[in-house]
Amino acid sequence: MNDQAPTQYGLIYPTINCRAWYANLSVLRWFYSTIARLKFGHGQFPTHLYRLHLIESPACSCGNVKEDINHLFLECDNFTADRKEMLRELSKMKVEFPTNMVQILRHNNINVYRVLMKYIKSTNILI
Numbered sequence: 001m002n003d004q005a006p007t008q009y010g011l012i013y014p015t016i017n018c019r020a021w022y023a024n025l026s027v028l029r030w031f032y033s034t035i036a037r038l039k040f041g042h043g044q045f046p047t048h049l050y051r052l053h054l055i056e057s058p059a060c061s062c063g064n065v066k067e068d069i070n071h072l073f074l075e076c077d078n079f080t081a082d083r084k085e086m087l088r089e090l091s092k093m094k095v096e097f098p099t100n101m102v103q104i105l106r107h108n109n110i111n112v113y114r115v116l117m118k119y120i121k122s123t124n125i126l127i
């Protein structure tokens with residue numbers, strides 16, 4: 001990994017803000033901690049576990065060489081039906097397509113986060 005490359009969080013928030021992104025959200029801790037893990041690109045998915053040297057491969061069970069949050073949310077063949085519903089719901093909001101998880105997570109919108117949480121629950125992916 002290139003140490004000079006911006007982190008996922010750095011791509012979502014290129015400038016430092018003194019207020020936490022969740023300051024105006026009235027949600028439970030588990031909700032914003034899950035969204036925070038997505039923003040940091042941390043979670044129990046292979047690319048993060050591989051980065052921590054906890055597993056031997058960052059590959060996805062579908063055969064893709066890398067299972068990161070972009071793959072899990074926007075590409076993985078294991079979740080095509082759930083993704084279709086998630087994208088249908090996101091298209092009703094101000095999410096522009098084509099998109100990626102950095103663009104989606106830049107929306108500081110509780111309804112966008114609720115759609116992501118619904119996808120996490122329906123797919124049983126571990127974040």
Ligand SMILES: [Zn+2]
Binds near residue numbers: 061062063078
């Ligand atoms: Zn996959």
